[in-house]
Amino acid sequence: MLTPSSYIAGQWIGPSADATRIDSPVTDQPIARAGSEGIDFGAAYGWATGKGGPALRAMNIHERARMVKAMALMLQERKEELYALNPLTGATRKDGWIDIEGGIMTALTMASKARREMPDGDMYLDGPVEQLSRNGTFLGRHVAVPMPGVAVQINAFNFPVWGMLEKLAPALLAGMPVIVKPATQTSYLTEAAFRMIVESGLLPEGAVQLVVGRTGDLLDRLGAQDVVSFTGSAATALALRSNPRLLAQGTRFIAEQDSLNAAVLGPDAAPGTPEFDLFVKEAAAEMTVKAGQKCTAIRRMIVPEGMADAVTEAVSARLATIRIGDPADPDTRMGPLVSMAQKADVTARAAEIANEARRVFRHPDIPAEGAFAAPELYLCDDPDSAHAVHEVEAFGPVATILPYRDLSHAAHLANRGGGSLVSSLFTHDPDLAQTYVTGAGAWHGRIYINDRDSAAEATGHGSPLPHMIHGGPGRAGGGEELGGVRGILHYMARVAVQGSPAMLSRITNEHCPGASTPRCETHPFQHDFENLEVGQSVETTSRVVSLSDIDHFAEFTGDTFYAHMDDEAARANPFFPGRVAHGYLILSFAAGLFVDPAPGPVLANTGLNHLRFLKPVSPGDAIRVRLVVKRKTRRTDAYGEVAWAATVTNQKDEPVAEYELLTMVARSG
Numbered sequence: 001m002l003t004p005s006s007y008i009a010g011q012w013i014g015p016s017a018d019a020t021r022i023d024s025p026v027t028d029q030p031i032a033r034a035g036s037e038g039i040d041f042g043a044a045y046g047w048a049t050g051k052g053g054p055a056l057r058a059m060n061i062h063e064r065a066r067m068v069k070a071m072a073l074m075l076q077e078r079k080e081e082l083y084a085l086n087p088l089t090g091a092t093r094k095d096g097w098i099d100i101e102g103g104i105m106t107a108l109t110m111a112s113k114a115r116r117e118m119p120d121g122d123m124y125l126d127g128p129v130e131q132l133s134r135n136g137t138f139l140g141r142h143v144a145v146p147m148p149g150v151a152v153q154i155n156a157f158n159f160p161v162w163g164m165l166e167k168l169a170p171a172l173l174a175g176m177p178v179i180v181k182p183a184t185q186t187s188y189l190t191e192a193a194f195r196m197i198v199e200s201g202l203l204p205e206g207a208v209q210l211v212v213g214r215t216g217d218l219l220d221r222l223g224a225q226d227v228v229s230f231t232g233s234a235a236t237a238l239a240l241r242s243n244p245r246l247l248a249q250g251t252r253f254i255a256e257q258d259s260l261n262a263a264v265l266g267p268d269a270a271p272g273t274p275e276f277d278l279f280v281k282e283a284a285a286e287m288t289v290k291a292g293q294k295c296t297a298i299r300r301m302i303v304p305e306g307m308a309d310a311v312t313e314a315v316s317a318r319l320a321t322i323r324i325g326d327p328a329d330p331d332t333r334m335g336p337l338v339s340m341a342q343k344a345d346v347t348a349r350a351a352e353i354a355n356e357a358r359r360v361f362r363h364p365d366i367p368a369e370g371a372f373a374a375p376e377l378y379l380c381d382d383p384d385s386a387h388a389v390h391e392v393e394a395f396g397p398v399a400t401i402l403p404y405r406d407l408s409h410a411a412h413l414a415n416r417g418g419g420s421l422v423s424s425l426f427t428h429d430p431d432l433a434q435t436y437v438t439g440a441g442a443w444h445g446r447i448y449i450n451d452r453d454s455a456a457e458a459t460g461h462g463s464p465l466p467h468m469i470h471g472g473p474g475r476a477g478g479g480e481e482l483g484g485v486r487g488i489l490h491y492m493a494r495v496a497v498q499g500s501p502a503m504l505s506r507i508t509n510e511h512c513p514g515a516s517t518p519r520c521e522t523h524p525f526q527h528d529f530e531n532l533e534v535g536q537s538v539e540t541t542s543r544v545v546s547l548s549d550i551d552h553f554a555e556f557t558g559d560t561f562y563a564h565m566d567d568e569a570a571r572a573n574p575f576f577p578g579r580v581a582h583g584y585l586i587l588s589f590a591a592g593l594f595v596d597p598a599p600g601p602v603l604a605n606t607g608l609n610h611l612r613f614l615k616p617v618s619p620g621d622a623i624r625v626r627l628v629v630k631r632k633t634r635r636t637d638a639y640g641e642v643a644w645a646a647t648v649t650n651q652k653d654e655p656v657a658e659y660e661l662l663t664m665v666a667r668s669g
Contacts, residue, residue, distance in 0.1 A: 002032035002088075004191035007198060007210040008039055009047040019213070020184050025090040025336040025371040026326055032088075034187045035213035044179060044209055045221050048150040052177030052206025057146050060122050061173065062634065065114040067202060068169050072107035074200050075165075075193060079104065082161060082193055087328040089160065089186045090335040090371065095290045095327070098463075103162035103193075106482070107169040109466040113484045114173045120633040120640075121509050122146075124485070126494060129504065129512050136514045139504050144492040146175030149225030151491055152218060154240070156231045157183035157338050158293040160190040166466070166482060167229050172207065174491035176227070179218070181211045183232075185338050220245045227491055229254040229481070231295070237477060254490060255477030256470065258393050260417035262300040262402075263461060264410045264436065266427025271310045274452035279426040280311070282450070283399065284318040286462050287375050288334040292397035293342070296422050296462040299393055302383075302410050305403040312379060312401060316361035319375045324366045336371040337396055343371040346396035353378055356386040357400050373397055383413050390416040407432055411439035419474020424448040424461040445472030445480070510631040511535050511645060517628050525596040529632065529640040529665045537628040540593035542651070545581050547619040553585045580616040586657050587611075590625045590648050601666040603639055608646075611659040615650070622651040630660065639664050 002022075006013040016037035024031045056064060075082075079100055086096035118124050126142040133139075151171040155163035164180055171178045182190035194210045197203060211218070219240065222228065228251060230237050237255040240246075246253060263283055269275035279301075286298040303311045327335030337343045357378035366372045375397035380389050383402040390413075404410040414423050423444040425436050428451045437447055446468060450458045464470035469483035481487055497507055501514030511517075517537035520527070524538050554560045562569040563576050570576040596602075617623060630645040642665050648657040 001030065002188040004032065004034045004188040004212045006036040006039060006212045007194065007208075009043045009209070010205060013039065015212075022185060022188070023339065024088060025338055025340070026087075028340060028370055032188045034184050036211070037213065039211065039213075039216060041216050041218040041221060044211075044218065045150060047206045048177040048179060048209060049148065050206070052204060052208070053148055053150070053175070055204035056172065056175045056177060056207055057122075057148075059175070060120060061118045061124070061175075062115050062120045064173050064175060065111040065118075068107055068111040068114075068172055071197055071200065071202050072104050072111065072165075072169075074202060075107075075196060076101070076104050078196055081196075082189065085189045085192055087326070087335070089189060090327055090338050091290060092327045092332055092335050093330065094333075095335065098289070099159045099162045103159070103165035106162065106466040107165045110169040110173060110482075110484075110487065113467070114488060117485050118488070119509070119631070123508065124489065124492065125508055125510060126489075132498065137500060138498065139501055139512060139514070140496060140498040141504055141508065142494055142496050143508060144489050144494045147225045147227070147491065147493050149176065149223065149227065151176045151178045151227045151229060152181065152215075152222065153178055154181045154215070154228070154230045154232065155183060155190070156295070157185045158290060158295070160186040161193050163231060164190050164193065166470075168208070170482070170487040171227070171491045172203070173488045176491045177207050177209075179209045179211060181215055184213065187212045219243045222246060222251050223249045224251065225493075227252040227254065229479075229490075231256045234258040234475060234477070252490070254471075254479040254481065256295065256421070256472075256479055256481060257475070257477040259295055259419075259421040259472060259476045260299045260390060260393055261296055261420045261422050261461075262302050262414040262417060263298045263424040264404075264414060264426070265301070265303040265307065265311065266425060266429060266432050267304050267407060268429045268432065269426050270307065271314070273428070274455065275426045275428055275450075276307075276310075276314075278450055278452075278455055280314040280318055282424070282426075282461050283315050284322070285460070287319065287377075287397045287399050288322050289462065291334055291337050291373065292375070293338060293395055294462050296464060298424070298461060299399055300389065300414070300417065301399055301401045302404050302413050303401060305405060308379065308401055308403045312360050312377065315401075316377060319361060319363060319377065322363065322375065324363065324372060324374075334375070334397070336367075337373050338371065340371050342396070343373055346373055346394045346398065349392050349394035350376055350396075350398050352388045352392045353394060353398065353400060356380055356388045360401070377401065390418070407435055408439060411436055414440050415443040417443070417475060419472050419476045419478075420444050421464075421470065421472040421476050422446040422448055422461060424450065426450055428452060443473060445469060445476060505535060509534060511628055523596040524627065524629065525602045526598070526600045527665075528601040529634075529642065529667045531668070532629050532632065532642060532665065534629050534631060537626060538594065540625045542622040542624040543589055543593060544622045545585070545589065545617055545619060547579070549585065550579065550581050550619060553582055553588075557582075557584075559584075576616050577618060580618055581621075583613045583657070586613070586617055586623060586648060587659075589623060590646065590657070593623075594625045594627055594646075603664045603666055606641070606662045606664055608662060609660040611657070613657050615654055615656045617650065617656050623648050623656060627661070634667075635664070637667065639666050641665075
């Protein structure tokens with residue numbers, strides 16, 4: 001008998017005497033007792049905000065990213081312990097891969113994006129510096145800073161590991177401690193992964209806590225600096241977000257809830273085309289992976305009127321090959337629903353759909369005992385007058401085919417779901433894809449388009465990826481998760497900061513135009529990473545660009561564009577006074593001016609960003625370069641990245657080019 005425990009204020013609290021009994025979805029026999037009563041949620045909140053939050057915020061963004069990466073790698077090493085529990089949830093090994101390794105991959109990706117796309121500091125710089133005054137002495141910039149509250153993350157039963165990690169990783173990266181509340185039915189698998197995290201010692205005390213059972217008065221303690229992130233039914237989401245305390249305090253509430261996701265078969269995707277076959281393959285998979293218990297599963301198949309019979313036949317034939325049984329059996333392709341209660345709910349909702357649609361397929365071979373449900377396919381001949389097929393979600397292996405007249409009608413039917421997490425389109429026609437995205441995009445959080453060109457690498461209709469947002473409007477909850485850095489910012493506070501260039505440079509730890517730029521006494525390329533300071537600068541001597549330089553560069557590179565070679569043609573161009581130097585000649589000469597050729601801490605030039613040519617350079621002009629240390633980012637123990645603001649000027653001190661130069665610089669020692 002499994003006994004998942006809560007973890008509150010550094011203590012494990014086992015199930016209480018009246019804990020909920022959890023039965024096996026395969027045998028309907030007891031497998032676990034879960035639910036801790038008498039939890040002191042005041043202590044939990046205080047432990048998070050008084051201990052976990054300060055410890056996380058004492059680390060910078062990149063340090064937290066390394067912590068999250070280490071956590072994910074530790075779970076990867078111990079994943080087989082989680083797979084051992086996975087069949088108890090009704091999931092096959094393949095289903096468990098999505099949950100267990102998919103969750104680990106999500107945490108790793110979020111940590112990687114934090115290190116690559118966020119500063120090596122305490123705050124995120126959200127957009128460029130804005131000049132708010134004529135002379136540039138008053139600037140503004142949006143930044144995001146950690147919030148001093150707690151994230152309460154309430155998860156659904158269907159993905160006990162992924163559901164925890166996809167919320168946990170962004171919050172930890174943002175510097176916010178987390179109280180995890182898993183669904184009771186599969187809480188033993190969440191608790192196993194959570195226990196590994198705590199026992200690893202990789203996270204500071206107070207960073208994470210776990211509530212197995214009811215949340216008591218926890219939500220009544222939250223305020224303006226806290227976040228609630230919820231995955232589950234629309235009814236539960238409404239009850240939670242209506243909490244008077246949350247409403248009064250303006251507590252952030254992120255919801256991912258019911259979603260009648262639609263897959264659309266393009267009018268060009270006739271039987272025999274690769275797109276038709278892809279549609280059938282993914283439709284059957286989305287009905288049976290996790291026994292259809294996915295918030296992103298296909299619930300409505302929207303197909304051309306003339307192809308409805310062909311789709312019905314093809315999808316039914318594929319569903320008929322699915323072997324349903326004990327998820328611990330390697331040959332099983334679909335296990336049971338998570339519980340007998342879930343089976344009863346799916347049966348009742350399928351009956352509602354049957355009032356408007358006729359059943360065209362039901363799997364003939366399922367085990368008699370347990371929470372097994374037969375995949376069922378329905379066909380609604382009149383989707384325009386129907387309501388239940390657009391409003392009732394059977395959270396299991398149930399889907400309905402809806403015929404459409406034209407693509408605008410298909411988009412209209414998809415949108416009648418009232419907002420979804422994902423809609424898919426199977427077409428090989430880019431014009432049809434553009435039309436569909438324009439017509440349906442506002443009602444769906446993600447639009448997945450698959451065809452013969454992307455099929456080999458496409459990740460599937462039902463697979464939310466950490467790089468892309470996961471969420472949707474309306475019925476789907478109106479929230480967002482993941483989406484790379486966007487997902488982290490849900491747990492940070494955006495603030496507009498205004499002040500002088502010196503103030504903003506110090507606050508953001510990134511040089512702002514107009515701030516002081518003290519000259520380096522020795523060439524900055526001879527300084528190691530630690531000894532370079534943001535704002536330090538060097539200004540080179542000048543070099544005259546001659547006509548022979550331009551001719552030589554043209555001959556050497558093969559760039560004989562007329563503006564560099566034909567004076568008369570160049571003068572006829574409104575941008576040039578006559579023959580001008582190549583832009584890349586200017587960059588090459590600039591490098592020759594600022595590079596220190598002697599061996600030193602600079603290891604490599606890794607690229608440049610935001611290159612702009614501002615003014616033509618004519619033969620006889622003299623150019624010089626000014627380099628300013630713009631920002632520094634630690635990359636490894638051996639080296640860091642230094643971004644230099646490079647400005648090339650002419651003899652009149654007019655900028656002719658500007659860009660950001662990236663170099664890798666050795667660290668001390």
